[in-house]
Amino acid sequence: xxxxxxxxxxxxxxxxxxxxxxxxxxxxxxxxxxxxxxxxxxxxxxxxxxxxxxxxxxxxxxxxxxxxxxxxxxxxxxxxxxxxxxxxxxxxxxxxxxxxxxxxxxxxx
Amino acid sequence: xxxxxxxxxxxxxxxxxxxxxxxxxxxxxxxxxxxxxxxxxxxxxxxxxxxxxxxxxxxxxxxxxxxxxxxxxxxxxxxxxxxxxxxxxxxxxxxxxxxxxxxxxxxxxxxxxxxxxxxxxxxxxxxxxxxxxxxxxxxxxxxxxxxxxxxxxxxxxxxxxxxxxxxxxxxxxxxxxxxxxxxxxxxxxxxxxxxxxxxxxxxxxxxxxxxxxxxxxxxxxxxxxxxxxxxxxxxxxxxxxxxxxxxxxxxxxxxxxxxxxxxxxxxxxxxxxxxxxxxxxxxxxxxxxxxxxxxxxxxxxxxxxxxxxxxxxxxxxxxxxxxxxxxxxxxxxxxxxxxxxxxxxxxxxxxxxxxxxxxxxxxxx
Ligand SMILES: C[S@@+](CC[C@H](N)C(=O)[O-])C[C@H]1O[C@@H](n2cnc3c(N)ncnc32)[C@H](O)[C@@H]1O
Ligand code: SF4
Ligand code: SF4
Numbered sequence: 165x166x167x168x169x170x171x172x173x174x175x176x177x178x179x180x181x182x183x184x185x186x187x188x189x190x191x192x193x194x195x196x197x198x199x200x201x202x203x204x205x206x207x208x209x210x211x212x213x214x215x216x217x218x219x220x221x222x223x224x225x226x227x228x229x230x231x232x233x234x235x236x237x238x239x240x241x242x243x244x245x246x247x248x249x250x251x252x253x254x255x256x257x258x259x260x261x262x263x264x265x266x267x268x269x270x271x272x273x
Numbered sequence: 274x275x276x277x278x279x280x281x282x283x284x285x286x287x288x289x290x291x292x293x294x295x296x297x298x299x300x301x302x303x304x305x306x307x308x309x310x311x312x313x314x315x316x317x318x319x320x321x322x323x324x325x326x327x328x329x330x331x332x333x334x335x336x337x338x339x340x341x342x343x344x345x346x347x348x349x350x351x352x353x354x355x356x357x358x359x360x361x362x363x364x365x366x367x368x369x370x371x372x373x374x375x376x377x378x379x380x381x382x383x384x385x386x387x388x389x390x391x392x393x394x395x396x397x398x399x400x401x402x403x404x405x406x407x408x409x410x411x412x413x414x415x416x417x418x419x420x421x422x423x424x425x426x427x428x429x430x431x432x433x434x435x436x437x438x439x440x441x442x443x444x445x446x447x448x449x450x451x452x453x454x455x456x457x458x459x460x461x462x463x464x465x466x467x468x469x470x471x472x473x474x475x476x477x478x479x480x481x482x483x484x485x486x487x488x489x490x491x492x493x494x495x496x497x498x499x500x501x502x503x504x505x506x507x508x509x510x511x512x513x514x515x516x517x518x519x520x521x522x523x524x525x526x527x528x529x530x531x532x533x534x535x536x537x538x539x540x541x542x543x544x545x546x547x548x549x550x551x552x553x554x555x556x557x558x559x560x561x562x563x564x565x566x567x568x569x570x571x572x573x574x575x576x577x578x579x580x581x582x583x584x585x586x587x588x589x590x591x592x593x594x595x596x597x598x599x600x601x602x603x604x605x606x607x608x609x610x611x612x613x614x615x616x617x618x619x620x621x622x623x624x625x626x627x628x629x630x631x632x633x634x635x636x637x638x
Contacts, residue, residue, distance in 0.1 A: 196379050196417040196445070198354055204276065204324045211354040213379040213419060213446070214493070216278040216326055266417070266445050266491040 185236060185260045189270040192232030197267045199227050212267055222247060226255060230268060274550060274559075276324030281517040281528060282313065284341070286333040289362045291397030292385065293626035294423050294465055295457040297333060298531055301630065304520045310340040312540065314347045316518055319545040321351040325516075328353045333520065336363035342371045349376035356381065358421075361407035362400050369407070373414050380411045381419040381448070387434040395427060397628045408442050419446040424475070424497075425465040426615075426623055432475040436482045439490065447490055449479065451497035455529040457629040459587060464624030466615040472500055499608055503573060504580025504596035511582060512555040516545070524548045526555055529583040533592050558582050563593055567601045 185191070193199060198211045208224035210217040219227065225246065229239045236259065243250040262268045286297050286304045298304070308316070317328065328348045335341055336359055348355045357372065361382045372380075384404050385395035392401040411418050420439050424432070432449065439447040454462045467475075479494045486492065498505050508515050508527045517525040522540040525531060538552040549555055557563060561574050568579040579585075580596020588597045588607050597604040614620070 213356045
């Protein structure tokens, strides 16, 4: 009978992942979500195991920048260039919500 | 009319386990004549054309279908997000690697408790050790891990240990799903329904864990609707976001809807698009026009859609009544009585659980 006790190293790996969203964190879509354009609905969608999130153009732009290279501050700045009335706090809350749902991972600046 | 986002493909109701909480229909024998690979592939194409983006492969035990890898390949070719919902019995390394190569996006493994004796007792077969091994394999191969535990009177007090186990396994998502009383669970309801004290303790544990694990593990706690004031917004609305195809090709708005006294709709007889748009089964409870009072004039009617049609039918014999779990329902006494019985001080033991049969007769494929 194989051992059924899980190893501790898994937990340490989880501990290393950052959770708080700061200006210098670099969000990245996790491996199990897929961002794609849905031709039928003519909108971008974020697909995950339990959810389908239909995105407005701003949301789609934000997520297409979540590649682990851009910082939150850079993403906000890019969005502010493209659209009027983009609020820093709103972008952050959007990212935070997705991080809680494990759709995004944050790495350090 | 909206087009559906998700298809729940119940590939087979055969299963090596025999959970007494299983929501599968009790008349398992009616589903031996399973769709062929080619028929499922046609269903997937029609679903994609109808707007479906997400495919849940479930059952019974989907791994018992030898064509599972082929179906995943087809679904991925169509661009669908693919989610395997499994007991993990049969998820060998070879099978897992094949599924990974075929592009399966996500795996959800159900366990019955946090340790072998209780888990195997509820599952009716030694399976816990294999499930834990499979859960580690899922992570090793680079998938995220979702664990699902159905909660009831027998395991509710183990929630803290379940959370520890999920953390040890580095699960990305944990779904703690209070039993919904359909199929075999309906038959076993009185033995499964927890007490209020059990629920209160479990909820406090979950709340604390959510805070502690924020950003590391996403914890979904499905409320027990018998103890809620309002019903659940079943399936996000009838015929609105999801559809189900059963092993024999019946098309349903939700997996429990086979029990309703409405004409069957089947992929053998019609296209998914026509069934979705026109069948009485899908049309009967769409929107809010069908609603009786108190739902008709209630401000929550677009929030919970009057609750679950299947539960209304089961409890009152009339599928168009307000879900009796709602405290505003004229039939709420039916639910209140079961809850009262579950909280009786001098309840004798925890009742007898009737396991669902291990497998129906072996299917054709
Ligand atoms: C019917 S099972 C089929 C897949 C597989 N045999 C399994 O159990 O994981 C689909 C999902 O529903 C859950 N489930 C089964 N019966 C349930 C019930 N009465 N209430 C809530 N969830 C239930 C299972 O834990 C599983 O996650
Ligand atoms: S008996 Fe258990 S493992 Fe089998 S289908 Fe039902 S819930 Fe899933
Ligand atoms: S009366 Fe109907 S719509 Fe209002 S809360 Fe109850 S079930 Fe929902």
